[in-house]
Amino acid sequence: MRGLGDACLERWADRLRAASAGQTPLRLCGSGSKDFYGQSPCGEIFDTREYAGIVAYEPTELVVTARCGTPLARLEEILAEKGQSLAFEPPHFGAGATVGGCVASGLAGPRRAQAGAVRDFVLGVKILNGQGELLNFGGQVMKNVAGYDVSRLMAGSLGTLGLIAEVSLKVLPVAVAEQTVCFELTQDKALDLLNRWGGQPLPVSASAWSEDVLHVRLSGAAAAVSAASRTLGGQRVDHEDAYVFWRGIREQQHVFFAGEVPLWRISVPSTSAVLALPGAQLIEWGGALRWMRGPDAVADRAVRRAAEQGGGHATLFRAEQTLKAEYGVFQPLSAPLARIHRQLKHAFDPQGIFNPGRMYPEF
Amino acid sequence: MGIDGSSALPGPVFDKDDLLAQLGKVLPEGCLLVDEEDLRPYECDGMTAYRQLPLIVALPDSEAQAQAILRICHARKVPIVPRGAATGLSGGAMPHRHGLVLSLAKLKKIVNLDPVARTAVVQPGVRNLAISEAAAAHALYYAPDPSSQIACTIGGNVSENSGGVHCLKYGLTVHNVLRVRGLTIEGEIVEFGNAALDAPGYDLLALINGSEGMLALITEITVKLTPKPELAQVVLASFDDVTKAGDAVANIIAAGIIPAGLEMMDRKAIHAVEPFVNAGYDLGAEAILLCESDGTPEEVDEEMARMTGVLKESGASGIRVSQNETERLKFWAGRKAAFPAIGRISPDYLCMDGTIPRKNLARMLKAIAEMEQRYGLRCANVFHAGDGNLHPLIMYDANVPGQLDLATAFGGEILELSVELGGSITGEHGVGIEKIVQMCAQFSPAELEVFHALKRAFDSDGLFNPDKAIPTAARCREYRLIRDSAGGADHSAPGGA
Numbered sequence: 107m108r109g110l111g112d113a114c115l116e117r118w119a120d121r122l123r124a125a126s127a128g129q130t131p132l133r134l135c136g137s138g139s140k141d142f143y144g145q146s147p148c149g150e151i152f153d154t155r156e157y158a159g160i161v162a163y164e165p166t167e168l169v170v171t172a173r174c175g176t177p178l179a180r181l182e183e184i185l186a187e188k189g190q191s192l193a194f195e196p197p198h199f200g201a202g203a204t205v206g207g208c209v210a211s212g213l214a215g216p217r218r219a220q221a222g223a224v225r226d227f228v229l230g231v232k233i234l235n236g237q238g239e240l241l242n243f244g245g246q247v248m249k250n251v252a253g254y255d256v257s258r259l260m261a262g263s264l265g266t267l268g269l270i271a272e273v274s275l276k277v278l279p280v281a282v283a284e285q286t287v288c289f290e291l292t293q294d295k296a297l298d299l300l301n302r303w304g305g306q307p308l309p310v311s312a313s314a315w316s317e318d319v320l321h322v323r324l325s326g327a328a329a330a331v332s333a334a335s336r337t338l339g340g341q342r343v344d345h346e347d348a349y350v351f352w353r354g355i356r357e358q359q360h361v362f363f364a365g366e367v368p369l370w371r372i373s374v375p376s377t378s379a380v381l382a383l384p385g386a387q388l389i390e391w392g393g394a395l396r397w398m399r400g401p402d403a404v405a406d407r408a409v410r411r412a413a414e415q416g417g418g419h420a421t422l423f424r425a426e427q428t429l430k431a432e433y434g435v436f437q438p439l440s441a442p443l444a445r446i447h448r449q450l451k452h453a454f455d456p457q458g459i460f461n462p463g464r465m466y467p468e469f
Numbered sequence: 470m471g472i473d474g475s476s477a478l479p480g481p482v483f484d485k486d487d488l489l490a491q492l493g494k495v496l497p498e499g500c501l502l503v504d505e506e507d508l509r510p511y512e513c514d515g516m517t518a519y520r521q522l523p524l525i526v527a528l529p530d531s532e533a534q535a536q537a538i539l540r541i542c543h544a545r546k547v548p549i550v551p552r553g554a555a556t557g558l559s560g561g562a563m564p565h566r567h568g569l570v571l572s573l574a575k576l577k578k579i580v581n582l583d584p585v586a587r588t589a590v591v592q593p594g595v596r597n598l599a600i601s602e603a604a605a606a607h608a609l610y611y612a613p614d615p616s617s618q619i620a621c622t623i624g625g626n627v628s629e630n631s632g633g634v635h636c637l638k639y640g641l642t643v644h645n646v647l648r649v650r651g652l653t654i655e656g657e658i659v660e661f662g663n664a665a666l667d668a669p670g671y672d673l674l675a676l677i678n679g680s681e682g683m684l685a686l687i688t689e690i691t692v693k694l695t696p697k698p699e700l701a702q703v704v705l706a707s708f709d710d711v712t713k714a715g716d717a718v719a720n721i722i723a724a725g726i727i728p729a730g731l732e733m734m735d736r737k738a739i740h741a742v743e744p745f746v747n748a749g750y751d752l753g754a755e756a757i758l759l760c761e762s763d764g765t766p767e768e769v770d771e772e773m774a775r776m777t778g779v780l781k782e783s784g785a786s787g788i789r790v791s792q793n794e795t796e797r798l799k800f801w802a803g804r805k806a807a808f809p810a811i812g813r814i815s816p817d818y819l820c821m822d823g824t825i826p827r828k829n830l831a832r833m834l835k836a837i838a839e840m841e842q843r844y845g846l847r848c849a850n851v852f853h854a855g856d857g858n859l860h861p862l863i864m865y866d867a868n869v870p871g872q873l874d875l876a877t878a879f880g881g882e883i884l885e886l887s888v889e890l891g892g893s894i895t896g897e898h899g900v901g902i903e904k905i906v907q908m909c910a911q912f913s914p915a916e917l918e919v920f921h922a923l924k925r926a927f928d929s930d931g932l933f934n935p936d937k938a939i940p941t942a943a944r945c946r947e948y949r950l951i952r953d954s955a956g957g958a959d960h961s962a963p964g965g966a
Contacts, residue, residue, distance in 0.1 A: 329767030417664030
C-alpha cells in the first residue's frame with residue numbers, strides 16, 4: 107500500500123527531473139529560518155515542508171527517523187516525552203525550523219563541545235538526486251562502515267548535494283541533573299579556566315563568556331553535577347534563569363546578538379589566545395567558538411587571517427547581502443580542497459540544480 | 470583484484486624497471502622491496518584467506534618520500550595499496566597484483582601532544598595504544614579501543630573508522646579525529662578538518678574516516694584526547710536465555726543509562742574463552758553481559774546501583790560487580806581475548822561484522838543456530854550489544870577441502886540477513902575484499918554509482934586501493950542473477966549440507 111508520502115516523493119521526483127532537464131536552479135527551503143545563512147539563496151523555491159512526520163522512533167535503539175519537513179520543535183517534543191533529546195542542541199532560528207534544514211545547515215548549539223556536532227549524530231539519510239532517484243545511505247544502526255559515509259557528508263552541505271528527504275539520528279537520554287554556575291572573569295582568565303576544566307573529567311555541557319561574565323552548565327548524574335558544582339565554585343544560577351540564558355545563546359536572542367552589526371563566527375582551537383580583533387566577542391564551546399560583532403569597516407582579511415593563524419576558520423554568519431557578496435561567507439578553500447569540492451558537487455549534482463552558489467559562489 | 474580475479478583496471482601499462490629506477494632515486498636503501506621472499510609478508514592482512522603478492526612494496530619514512538612515490542606512480546598509472554599494521558579483518562590491505570603496497574609503518578612519530586588542548590598530532594603508523602600510553606602522564610587517553618589496539622595503527626583506524634568496546638559512550642574513530650593530513654593520488658598535500666571543531670565546506674573529514682584507503686593517503690592525524698575517568702567499574706551478569714539478555718540491554722537504555730561499555734557473549738563464546746583466560750565467566754549461562762560504568766566515584770556508584778537494579782529486574786541469574794581494577798580487567802580480559810580463544814579451539818575462523826537493530830538480536834541468533842546445522846560448522850557470537858554490532862565467529866578448517874567456501878557462504882548469509890533485518894553488512898571492520906559481494910545486497914545500482922562518482926572526485930583513474938569496498942555494476946548484476954535464480958530469501962547451503 108502506498109502512503110501519502112510516496113505520492114509526495116513521486117511528485118518531487120518529477121519536478122527534480124524537469125529541473126535537471128531544464129537546468130533550472132532550485133532553492134531548497136523549509137520554513138526559511140536559516141535563509142540568512144550562507145551565500146544568498148537563489149533559484150526557484152522548493153518547499154520541503156510537505157514531506158513531514160516521524161517515520162520511526164525506537165527509544166531503546168536510540169534512533170529516530172524523520173522526514174525532512176518535520177518541524178524540529180515537534181521532533182524535540184516527541185523525544186522529550188521519552189526522556190531523550192538531540193544531544194547537539196540545534197538552534198532553530200525560527201519557530202518553523204525543520205529537521206531537513208537542521209541537518210543541511212549542520213549547525214549545533216551550546217552542547218556541541220561536549221556532545222558532538224550534527225554530523226556526529228547522523229546515522230543515515232535518504233536523498234533525492236537530480237534524476238529523481240531516492241538513494242539510501244547509512245541506516246538506523248550506530249555503526250555502519252559499508253561504503254563511503256555519504257550520510258554524514260550531508261550534514262552542513264547546505265542542500266547543495268541533493269534533497270535530504272529523510273534522516274535517521276542518534277538520540278541520547280536527557281541528563282538527570284543540570285546546574286549552571288557563573289563567574290566574573292576577563293576573557294583570558296575564562297579561556298584559561300575553560301581549558302583547564304576541559305582536561306578534567308567534569309560534566310561541563312556548555313559554556314558562554316561575554317562582557318566579563320562566564321556561564322558554565324553542568325549536566326549528568328545528580329552526584330556528578332553536585333560534586334562538579336562544588337569543585338568549580340562560582341555563583342549558582344536559578345534553573346529557570348539558566349534555561350532562558352542557554353536558549354538565548356542557542357537562538358542568538360542574547361543581547362550580544364542584537365542589532366544589525368555583522369556577526370562573524372570564528373572557529374579556532376579552544377586554546378587560542380584572546381583574538382585581537384576590534385569587535386565585541388562572545389565565547390562558546392570551551393573556547394573553541396568565538397563570535398564577533400565586527401564594525402562594518404573591519405576588513406574580512408583581518409578576521410580570516412586571525413582564524414587561520416589559530417588553525418581554524420571564520421564565517422560571516424549574519425550580514426547584509428552586499429557584504430557577504432564582497433567578503434564571501436565561508437573561509438576560502440585551499441586549491442586541492444576547492445578542486446575536490448567542485449568535483450564532489452559535480453558527482454552528486456551534475457546539472458547544478460541544488461542550491462547553486464549557496465556555499466561557495468563557484469558551485 | 471577481485472576474489473574472482475577480475476579487475477576494473479587494465480594490466481600494467483608501465484615499465485617496471487623504469488618505475489623501480491625512479492623510486493630508487495627517492496627512497497633510501499632497503500625501503501623498496503621487490504624480491505618474492507621480501508614481498509611474501511605483505512601478501513595479506515588479518516584476513517588471511519585472501520592472498521596476493523604485490524609488484525613492489527615501498528616503505529617511505531617521511532611525507533616527502535610518500536609524496537615522491539605518489540607522483541612517480543601517478544604519472545605511470547600504478548595502483549597504490551596503502552598499508553598500516555595489516556591487522557584489518559576484511560582484506561582492505563590485500564595487495565594489487567600490478568601495484569605498489571605503500572607501507573606507512575615507518576611513519577610512527579607522535580609529532581605533538583598538547584595536554585591543554587587535549588589533542589595529539591601523530592603520524593599514521595603510530596599504534597592506537599601508544600597514543601593512550603603517551604597521554605597517560607596527563608590523565609588523558611585516546612578513547613576508541615579496537616581489540617587489536619596493541620598492534621593496529623591510527624592510520625588504519627581512520628581508514629576503517631574503527632570502533633571498540635566503548636564506542637556507545639565515546640564514539641567511533643570519526644568522532645575522535647579532528648584533522649587528517651594526506652596526499653591526493655597526484656601527490657598534492659591536502660588537509661581535511663583542522664585544529665578547531667569544524668572546517669569550512671563539505672565535511673570531507675567524515676568521508677575520509679572509513680574510506681578504506683581509497684580516497685587519499687594519510688600522512689598525519691590530529692586526534693582528540695579524553696580525560697581519563699577517575700573510576701571505572703564493570704558488572705558481569707549471567708542469563709539463562711539470550712532473549713532475556715537482549716531485553717536487559719534494551720531496558721538499560723530505556724532507563725536513560727548510556728554505559729561506557731555494553732558487551733554480550735553467547736554460550737559458545739563463553740566456553741571458548743573461559744578455559745583460555747579464566748575470567749570467571751558463568752559456564753552455565755546461555756549469555757553473559759558486561760556493563761561498564763565510568764566517571765567520578767559518586768557517578769559510578771549511582772549508575773552501578775541503577776544498572777544492577779535493571780539487570781536483576783530483567784531476570785539476570787547471576788550478578789557480579791568488579792571490586793577493584795584487577796578484577797575489572799579480568800572480566801574484560803575474556804571479552805578482549807574472544808578472537809584468539811576461538812583461534813585456539815578451531816584451526817581457522819571467519820569473523821563477521823554485521824550490525825542489526827538490537828531488537829532483532831534473538832531472531833538473528835536463532836537464524837545463526839539454524840545455519841550452523843545446515844552448514845555443519847560451529848559459530849560463536851560476541852556482540853557489541855550497546856551498538857548492535859554482532860561478531861559471529863565461524864569456525865572451519867582450511868585444510869578440509871570445501872570448508873572455506875562453506876564458511877564464506879555461511880558468513881555471506883549472515884550479512885544478507887543483517888541487511889534484511891534493517892542493519893548493515895559491516896559495523897567496524899570494513900568491506901575490503903571480503904564483503905564486496907554483499908555490498909550488492911545493501912545498495913542499489915544507483916547508490917553504488919554515487920560511491921563510484923564520489924571516488925572519481927578524489928581519484929579519477931581509480932588508482933588508490935583498486936577493486937576494494939565498492940563493487941562494479943557488472944559484479945552486482947551477476948550477484949543479483951545468482952541470488953534471484955536461487956529463489957531470493959530461500960537460502961540453500963552449497964553442497965547440500
